[in-house]
Amino acid sequence: MTPKPTHLDETGAAHMVDVGAKPATQRRAVAGGRITMSAEALDAIRSGNAPKGDVLSTARIAGIMAAKRTADLIPLCHPIALTKVGVDFTWEDNGISVTAVAHTTGQTGVEMEALTAASVALLTLYDMAKALDRTMVLGEIRLLEKSGGRSGDWRAE
DSSP, rough: OOOOOOOOOOTTTTTTOOOTTTTOOEEEEEEEEEOOHHHHHHHHHTTTTOSSSSSSHHHHHHHHHHTHHHHHHHHHOOOOEEEEEEEEEEEEETTTEEEEEEEESSSSSSHHHHHHHHHHHHHHHHHHHHHOOOOEEEEEEEEEEEEEEOOOEEEOO
C-alpha cells in the first residue's frame, strides 16, 4: 500500500496537518551537509583571514536563526518552540561539513528545522567566502537521524 501524502486533503489541496490530538513528546533531529572549496578559501577560513571576518561563527548564528524561522520559510511547517539548536563544523580535506541539531518537546518533529539550519549555515559559508572562491559546491544536505514521535527513532545508513 502506498502511503497517502499527509499535506494533501481528500480533494488533493495542500493543507497544514492537524497535530492537535498528538501527544507532546521530546523530539530531536540531526541534519548535515557539506561545502567543497579551493584550498585557498579553506585556508583563509581556517586561519581567520577571510575578507568578511569570522566565517564559522557567522554561519553558526545564521543556522540557529534559520531554524527558528523555518515555519516562515517552508509553507506547511508548524511553528514550534525549539528548546535547543546547535550547529557545528568539521574541517575536511577540500571543504567543511556542517551538522545541525534541533530539539523540542511538542506534537510535531524538528527535521525541517535541522535541515534548514544546516542549509542556511552552508549558504552563509558560501556568502562569507565567495570573494575567494565562486566555484564552491554545496551538497549532501540530508537528515542524519531523528528521535521521538509516533514513528520513533531513525538513523541514516
